[in-house]
Amino acid sequence: MPDTNVAPPIAFIDLDAQRRAIGPRMEEAILKVVRSCRFILGPEVAQLEAELSAFAGVPHTLSCANGTDALALALMAWEIRPGDAVLCPSFTFAATAEVVAWLGATPVFVDVREDSFNMDPASLEAGIETAKRMGLRPRAVITVDLFGQPADYDALLPIARAHALKVLVDAAQSFGATHHGKHVAAIGDMAATSFFPAKPLGCYGDGGAVFCHDPETLDVLQSLRVHGQNNEDKYENIRVGMNGRLDTVQAAVLLEKLRVFPAEIEARQTVAARYNAALADVAIVPTVAPHNVSVWAQYTLRTPGRDRTAVLAGLKARGIPTAIYYPKPLHHQKAYAKHPVAGNGLPVSERLAGEVFALPFHPYLDETTQDRIISAVRDVLA
Structure with a gap:
């Protein structure tokens, strides 16, 4: 007979517990997309973008295929290129630096603080000077809100402004967190997040989003997300982009998860x-x-x-x-x-x-x- 005194295994992140809690609503949301057969950019995608904007207090949200694409889309919209330096922490997941290297720019690695695991403002200052000594153009800083806590934006934002750096908030682990009552997605010039299943807000596959503050940037991001198309004529390509759309099933999943x-x-x-x-x-x-x-x-x-x-x-x-x-x-x-x-x-x-x-x-x-x-x-x- 089995030993009934053996403790059950512990899940590191128990996604099934959440699935059980959400119940039939999630299944019906997915089936609705299946029945509609609108699998790419169906109505749930636009609805999700609107609800994410409302939740985070950001004027514009663009959903995309994953968090790495979200970071890349923001840098592409800023036309980051070879010769540019992008400051980012070294104590983080590879995607933060990966997108910089994709574009031929140079990631300059910055140290973090022991107490928060987030970017050290003094090291950011040192990294900017390092980039300049190497003949690079410091263009942007990617802050990372590691493990879910916002970085020290009270110190980091003034440094970025003093050096005319764009600020991209990497909120892959922190979407839903706040800094002085402000959602992290609303901090900086743009923010990016991931909806990988293990994230605090995760879908049933890969997904991501970019947050921005003006319609002109949104227009560029929308173009870049779909092969650099003219948003008025999808068969006219006006820039080099990517295939970075969020599929409709994942949007439906996220809409249900956003409720809880x-x-x-x-x-x-x-x-x-x-x-x-x-x-x-x-x-x-x-x-x-x-x-x-x-x-x-x-x-x-x-x-x-x-x-x-x-x-x-x-x-x-x-x-x-x-x-x-x-x-x-x-x-x-x-x-x-x-x-x-x-x-x-x-x-x-x-x-x-x-x-x-x-x-x-x-x-x-x-x-x-x-x-x-x-x-x-x-x-x-x-």
Whole structure:
């Protein structure tokens, strides 16, 4: 007979719990698209764009195929090109720098702060000077709201303005977060997000969006999204673009998920607060600036001086899944090692890459499961 005392496995992000909570409405929304056969740019796409704009307080939203395309579309609209420098953090996912390299421009890597994992304003200043010394044209900065918390825009925006840099907010992990009550998608010159399934607001495949403030930029983005077409004549191509459309099924999924998103953001605060209260005496827990609201895309701990491999092995033995975001900063990755770094190096990014690990986290994580995770972490770190 099976052992009924064995604890059930824990999902790192339990997407099925959300699916069960949403229920038949989601299935009906998908079937509606299937029945309509309007699979590309159907009416749900325009509806989603309008509702995302209303939610985020941004005049214009353009949906697209994924978060990487969203970043690329923004840079393409600004005509970023070879000889340009785009400042971005090294402690992040590769897509942030990848889109810069796609366009032949140069990513200049900047360090982050230990307390927030986000871009260090002093390192941004150093990175701008590094770019100028190399004969590059500093054109833009891609801030990354890592793990769901907005970056230090009070410090970063004035630096960008002083150097005439465009600001692209990489909100792939932070859509729904706020800075001084303002949604992150409304900060900067443009913002981009991802709807990858594991994101706080995720679809059932790939998806993304770009947010902008004026109709002229939106017109360019719409053209770029569909092969650089003339928006009045799709068979006249007036610029080089991409095939970056969001399909209608994913738009329908996101519309249903957007209905429960505010409640999920609140639930994320509750789970994070409970983790912090229980683990602050055994590890360095994440902190959120008083003027910020994080959407907690990941819950990341640090245990300096501990053997992380042994810690993760101990948690695995107790049935607790973990993940490392990110084990190697971009300036140490083979694909990006040739690109410049700010100042004399990026010591914080390098140190964090060797310390961080993330625990299971999602808005449907019940207290019984939280307690099991907390107990295991405390046991391993005792």
